[in-house]
Amino acid sequence: MVNILQLFVENREFIFLIIVSIFLGIEVISNVPAVLHTPLMSGANAIHGVVIIGSIIIMLEAHPTNYLALILGFFAVVLGTLNVVGGFVVTNRMLEMFKKKEK
Structure with missing residues (x-):
């Protein structure tokens, strides 16, 4: 060990x-100013999509007894997924503010 x-x-x-x-x-x-938040979130979502795929590949290539790589890969997948989903939710809410309200 x-x-x-x-x-x-x-x-x-x-x-x-x-x-x-x-x-x-x-x-x-x-x-970062608030005006740039939505474009940066879209870019961050794309980056974290790559992080998720990379961490899945690392987990698949890791030796089954390499628990450190498996645990870190699992946390990378979970945190990257949370960031992507949260980014899309925030972006969607901000874009809803610019839609015309129906009466």
Whole structure:
């Protein structure tokens, strides 16, 4: 069984890159004006569709005893799916605001 410390030491560059990406993403998203929200959500939906397919491929290629890859792949599928569905719901609600109301 591989211990957590050994995994951290072997992958410290990737872990550092993920942490920097998280902070960069938070900074970029927090400075987006409301007018650009809908186009960015549409782009994010497309990106997360690719993430979902990629994580499914990773899970299919992972060895059955590689629980870390399977668990991370499962979480990537779940979170990517939630983001895609949530993005479409938000986009649909924003587009509903521009439709003419029937009397």
